[in-house]
Amino acid sequence: MPSAPRVSIVIVSWNALPLLKTCLPSVVETDYPDFEIILADNASTDGSAAWVAAEFPDVVIVRHQENGLFCRGNNLALPHATGDYIVLLNNDVEVEPDWLHPLVREMEADDVGAVQPKLRQYDDRNRFEYAGACGGFIDRLGYPFTRGRVFDTMEVDEGQYDDARDVFWATGAALMLRRTALDDVGTLDERFEMHMEEIDLCWRLQRAGYRIRVAPDSTVYHIGGGSLPKGNPRKTYYNFRNSLLMLYKNLAPADWRRVFAQRVAMDTAAGLRTLANGNIEEAKAIVRAYRDAHRMKTAYDGMRPKETRVQPPYRGLIAVDYFLRNRSTFGQLPRDAFVPGWFD
Known part of the structure; x- marks a missing residue:
């Protein structure tokens, strides 16, 4: 029986000790035979790196000299990762014990460059979460939306998006990446600093011939707003x-x-x-x-x-659909408005 591919879980954190205390224990308890956890500490001053070192000595801690935000914070940690697959995981995500297995199974296809789990809300565990829900798309002008969340409408998860399938982008809150694919297209664009960087990366992966997937059999729970809360200018x-x-x-x-x-x-x-x-x-x-x-x-x-x-996969305008046509869920969007091939 072949050995399981090694997975490196990279968690960027800056002055977020309460979040780490809440979520990191679940990551440590992951049920998978070969994985490592790397804490990329963005020059925190709240003692979070020392707490992790004391509580979880097997976690590799990479201490950055300054706060590199999300993109640079992750990129600087990647040379320390030894896995075949790399997971970029937000510090405010709680995982289920078997969350890695469905993601790794999706990666068995050599042309899959990235895959995400299903994201639900931490405080309302039957409802999809804003940051990625069950896989993302963009409209023809680049506005993002997901299966399970369109603008501020987040659906209750009733199994309506439980099909594992190709999507246009996978959320950076819990993003598994093929190491060799990153070698092909490059890492996160550090000019972005934070936000939208995962959509750009997924677009670049597709331009290089890779597919992006969602694995709904894997579920994680996202608190959200850990870096910048909604409504922050x-x-x-x-x-x-x-x-x-x-x-x-x-x-x-x-x-x-x-x-x-x-x-x-x-x-x-x-x-x-x-x-x-x-x-x-x-x-x-x-x-x-x-x-x-x-x-x-x-x-x-x-x-x-x-x-x-x-091309951007949705040829319609998601703002027009949502605000003028009362299409508040992904399931209400017309399938013929997608580029051929997405829902044939």
């Missing part, structure tokens, strides 16, 4: 800026120009909506996101595709 800034950068680097120039014109219109509407709701700082964050994305995008000029061979 900084979170808004990262989401809008990084979404624009992701589109710029993964779309061919002609497609980018077409999409960008539509994005400006949609994001202007979003900004006006936040102003109408009295969220002045959030509206300012959207303006800053556009300014900085414009400044940063030239860094990608040498790596853009000449032809967009991996």
Whole structure:
């Protein structure tokens, strides 16, 4: 009987001792024959690295000199990982004992580059969680949504998305990656710092010929908001800026120009909506996101595709579906609005 592939679980953390005390014990109790846990400590000052060293001496601790946020914090830890597969796991995720087995089974197909488990809410355990639910997609303008969560509507998990299948992106909250695939396409884009980086990585993996999967037989529970809570203007800034950068680097120039014109219109509407709701700082964050994305995008000029061979999978506009057509769940979206091949 062949030995189980080795899995490296990388957990980035910064001043999050309460979260580690809540969630790390479940990761340590994982029922899998060959795995290691690496704590990538982003220069915490709350004693969390010392606590982990005392409570769980088998956990490898990589101490960073500064807070590299999510992308750099993970990337700096990867050279210390010895696994065939690497799991990027948020520090606010509790896992079930057998969570790794379904993920590893999906990886048995050599063309699978990444896979995620089913994400449910930590405090409402029958409901999908915002960050990734049961696998993600984007619409033609790059706005993300998932099976189980569209905007702020998070469905109760009644088995409606229990089919293991290809998705466009897998959540960075619990993301298993093939080590050799990372060697092919590179690691997380550190210019993103945090937010949307996993969608960019999954898009790059698909451009290199890999598939992205969800394994609903594996379930984890995400607290959420550990880095930036919902409604934080900084979170808004990262989401809008990084979404624009992701589109710029993964779309061919002609497609980018077409999409960008539509994005400006949609994001202007979003900004006006936040102003109408009295969220002045959030509206300012959207303006800053556009300014900085414009400044940063030239860094990608040498790596853009000449032809967009991996298109955004949903040809509709998820905001129009949700706010104007009352389509609040993934199951209500028209299948013929997806690029052929996704739901044939």
